[in-house]
Amino acid sequence: MKKLFGLVWLVVVLGILVACAEDTPTNDTADDMPVPIAVELTVTEEAEVNAPVAMAAVVTQGDDKVEDANEVVFEVWEEGQKDASVRIEATNEKEGLYSSETSFDHDGRFHIQVHVTARGMHSMPVKEVTVGDGGHYEEHAEEGHEHGHGHADGFSMHFVQPENVKGNEATDLVVHLELDEKPLEQARVRYEIWSETDADQRAWVEAEETKAGEYAASHTFTEPGTFQIQIHVEDEHDLHEHETHTIEVNE
Incomplete structure (x- = not known):
């Protein structure tokens, strides 16, 4: 009788363990989701006319420093002149660092945006650079925006x-x-x-x-x-x- 009771008890315990295992959520879905890349853009935010402006982007994916980016390009344009932007290829400095340099021949506000394509993902943060006295721009209706020469704030x-x-x-x-x-x-x-x-x-x-x-x-x-x-x-x-x-x- 004791043996029979022990056998029944063992079956019950095993059943409980199996049920708990089935109810325990798995992390397969989370593991399948790729960790997004992160891009930290730094630029010389204030510069004199014709002085070098450093541009650097650090690309990471979680704790991994991304050294195999498919494309890293710095796009540079003056305020209100996005259609006349210039693209500058970055140099892969390893350890996830990509860099380049530019300069500006007159006072003004300029924008530097880095386009990073890596591991099937894309990121494109942007920073502003003030050169000299920052230039003078009319802050009225965005005519350029009407014709595709500019973009709404925050849009890239x-x-x-x-x-x-x-x-x-x-x-x-x-x-x-x-x-x-x-x-x-x-x-x-x-x-x-x-x-x-x-x-x-x-x-x-x-x-x-x-x-x-x-x-x-x-x-x-x-x-x-x-x-x-x-x-x-x-x-x-x-x-x-x-x-x-x-x-x-x-x-």
Whole structure:
């Protein structure tokens, strides 16, 4: 009888242990989620005319220093002149540090934004630089914004310029969007495409959000030539931004 009781008790204990194991949540889902990259941008925030302005970005992923970034580019422009921006390739200094240097030949307010693509993710923080007395700018209606020359405060757009585009071959169009240094999600993004030789004929391509803040589409150019791509961005909070880029299509 004691043996039978002991056997029953053992079965009950094993049943409880199995049930507890089944009820214990696993961390598989959390483990599957990639740790986002972090980008710390530092620049010389005040400089004299023609003096060197240091630019540095430290890229990390958790405790890991990212030395294998696919792209690190500093984009520099003067206040209100985003369309005339200059891109400067960064030097990989190892240990997750990417750096470069620039200078400005007149007083003004300038913006430096670093575009980092690494491990399937993108980040693009921005900082402001005051040169000399900071220049003088009219703080009235943003005419540039109306025509795509400027962006709303906190909004950033980075178009991945396609290379070696050929006619009659599918071309990937990818843009990264941020608002207040966070990926802009659930926006409506469209690519308006036209040839410089026939601006009346325009194609509209809807982009799909492939990951947080990244919007991609595919388009086939049927002939060689110079094409314009205007990216239209809208969201439910009345954001409406656009930016135009040029693509050369080869035979």
